[in-house]
Amino acid sequence: MYLVCSTLWRENSEAGFTTLCREICSELGLKCCSIWLNGVNSRHRMGYFEAGWSIDDLTMSNMDYEINKSIICKKAPVLVKTLGIKDPGRGSEPSLDVIGMPIFNCNIVTGSITLYCPEGKSETLTEILHHMATELAFGIEQFKNAFTSARQKSLRKEIELAGSIQQSLLPQKVPEVKGITLWGRAVPTHETSGDFYDFIITRHQNLGIAIGDVMGKGIPAALFTAIARTLTRSFAQQDIAPNAVLSEINRSLYPDLSVNGMFLTMFYALYNPLQKALFYASAGHNPPLIRRGESGEVELLKSKGFFVGGRPEQSYKMQTIKLGRGDIVLFYSDGLVEAKNIQGEQFGLQRAAESLKDYYCLGAAALGDFLSMRLMEHIGSCEQRDDITLIVLKVE
């Protein structure tokens, strides 16, 4: 099976995986079988076979999405006994057992495989499924390594692992803060990213917003984003003023960054929901855009400051802005402004500002969705060259 898998993986052939699923179903007398593989920020259904499916009834196909999502996200097997599919159009179908398993590769979930079998058969199939998941993992691995040396092999694995760790370091949930809507999204170019962002609820119930960009790519950059995030968290939680947060981070990171000739730009803002005030400081990061609810004008939250890692002792200036109803703040990394279309034109601040003007009456999440869409339409078929991170805060 692993030979089959490695072939299929190489050809990225969903038809091949589907044939595999069909074979599994007919061999084991199953109703349905599916194989999913994990991609960057998404999951792909590589193979799916369901005996006697009809386009008018997608119950099982829809459920399969949820089941495999759960397996991959929770990194744990799923067992559902006597699953009844209630659909008047179907008549009385015998109930099914569902067993699904993550496909592990050195503790990283690379996908999942799920079987839908007649009731009561799941016990006998568990072992077979376990076997299949192992073989699949092996097969996929086999292909990825087909043309690489042992050293490269382990490197690639490390990159994947780093990417997966980094992904888990991004905010998994947007905190709820009274009076505002909030939204954030990271669109990495590769497995690992040099960008990071974070939302922190501080000890006094203020909201800390951090966005940063480590100059450089790959593992070294990713490594520093993780350290910067941890440092930010620990300083931010104490409700320390943003300028002090940045100088503390600089003091801690300077020795390591300078030795490696690297640096980091960062913007840190602290929002106080009671005063509706935003305190902020910048370490050479792109100035956020603010669209004023009152006037409709878009301004830059300019704040001068040397990047982190430039000098051993660095002080930053804190600025304050009072936010009013309808004000929208867009924090971003340079990937947004520098994203190029096919003619080589950059997305630029102008387009970002226009998006804020055009979508001002939407909430932060919808506004972020529309902004991403406009950005992706701009990039079109071009390759995205740099990581893009976006945060939207709106006072409702």
Add this chain to the structure above:
Amino acid sequence: MRVIPVDKVKPGMIVERAIIGSTGEILLNKGVHIDARYIQRLKDIGVPAIYVRDENIGKVEYDEVVSNQTRLEALSVARDVVTNLRLRSDFDIRRVNKVVDDLVSELVTSRDLLVALIDMRAANDEGFYHSVNTTVLSVITGLGMGYNDKQLRQLACGALFHDIGVILLPPELLKKPTPLSPEENKQILKHPELGFQILRKKEGVSLMSAHVALQHHEKFDGSGYPRGLAEDEICEYARIVAIAAIYDNFVGLGSSKQLVLPHQAIQYLIKYGGIWFDPEILKVFVGIIAVFPIGSVVQLNSGVQALVTRANKNYPSRPVVRVFKNRVGDRVAPPFEIDLEANPEYFIQTIVVEEP
């Protein structure tokens, strides 16, 4: 079911949502197999897009915000009113009130109304279809603003007849292909007053409704006509109808034969928020429109193509989508659905308007 611009319609496709003409006649019924003759007809009547069945994607359940029966009745009432006004300068207010009541009570009983379909209309619409659509959109907006039954009925009546002054102008004038003379232009600019005079004198029509006809071309910043009123000087109903009518003109007719999608129309409206339109009402209006209507095709960040099958009222930019093409463009069989509200790792990258 998916929405397809008319120039992409091919013989063999099956109509999934009936196309209704200006006076309530059914131009193409649900289930009709399209042939070359029908395609020509669609082009002749100038509908920008139609809903067709797609056997590879499967059926999509959708709700009409108002029943076809009520819509047809409203169209027929609107037409009769105009005919009667032309013939004997009067009309039957009871029929009007009845259909307004029906419309309002149907909309009031539906919960969480979201306009998730595009109501396209024929380019040769004499204004009736536009009036009914504007009424539906206005009433839903009124509901969102917390209006009571009486307010909704006054709003509905005003919306239904907001353009009565135009409809009563000589058809030759409206269809004139050459630029209008200053005299003719003046005549057109008079339509709000013409409509107001008719409604004002009619017993049983509230003065508030009549003011919708008079003021729907006033603009929020005072640059409109006939009186150049601004902000609160314009009656609230007229401020609602101004937004609903422009929106319907965009998505209903398209621009120069191209389909205008709701998010594009909304973008346009927002651009003029606070200038032409009341920004607070605009916010309510944006909340009742599903920005990605059911039947539109989108591309997700994972590279797959999917059809919008259900709108999320709380999250208009994150509908439920059905994935039917994979990253490399192969068919996904059977398709499966992702609720974008519950799966924030996926997002819509673009709207796909291309060959089915």
